Amino acid sequence: MLHRGHQSTDGTGGGELTVPMAWLYAEYIADELLRTGDLMPPTSFEFRAGRDALALTIFLSDTDGELPGIRVVTQLETWLSLTAYDQPWQDWVAERMSQLRAEAARSDGPAPDLDLAAAAWRWLEETELLAPDLNAVPGGAAAGEDDGPEVWTPAWQLGLPLGHLAIHLF
Template sequence: MLPKRVDDFSGGELTVPMAWLSAEYVADRLMRGYGLMVPGSVEYRSGCDALATTLFLACPRIELSDLFVARRRDRWLMLTAEPEVWREWAADQIERVRTRHRFVGALRLDVEMALTAWRWLCDTELLSPTVSAAQDAAEPWNAPPAPTGEDRPEWVPAWYLGVAVGHMALYDF
């Protein structure tokens, strides 16, 4: 579709956020391959968004073949090993991306999409599922009785759960 204005800065070309879409695709493939979270669930989304954010910030020109490069995979595993460390790293990288694009005058669409995922990860809290609870979601007829006491799930930031799940997906790949 052509822009309505002739003086549009994009030159009339369709802007496709390939950097973010590629990172999101690779993250989705990893999460589906891991199979711990049910696709479409908020827990699955937190894992996909955390992984896509990691991949986008660490390797802006990612391709599916990058999954097979051990050096890159090891770096991603290191970045996602500790959720708190990941959050500090990601916040720093997000600020660098924002600063870099302020000088240009406008954010690229892929950067805007990454920022949207980042805000969702930071602003959302989820009940932390147990591994057995995630497996029981796929087979509800096998679900055990609800946990009590210290075994009860607690509210955690979406980024925390997403990084943990994303790390397991990367490790399992």
């Protein structure tokens, strides 16, 4: 079921407004997990990357439309396995987004949750952040570089391990 949003009347002649409750709840859980882990300043791009990657994981793993009613502690293992280093997370996200788009096309209704998830996914894929080069030769920092060389990295590649670590710290 794709219509996970809450229907409410907007008060202007009986029109309905679909509120993206599932996405907002996933984003809230992700934000709380990252804040609890205290891994980055909440105003940083790295924090946003972690929140968006974790929110996507939470939102897309909810295959039964039960997200607003779940108990977070019962889902931690699922989220840990999805965000693990050796998992094809990017492929999984693309596949789940495709499945949800197909469901939305069949239902012919508004899909604000999916629209917000798609926007987050687009940002994570298209945005690059300057990060330490984890593939650099140890001790190979150039003169004046305290932490070693840095490279431009897709935001999802930074956000995913942050989300995974935040789950562990919870």
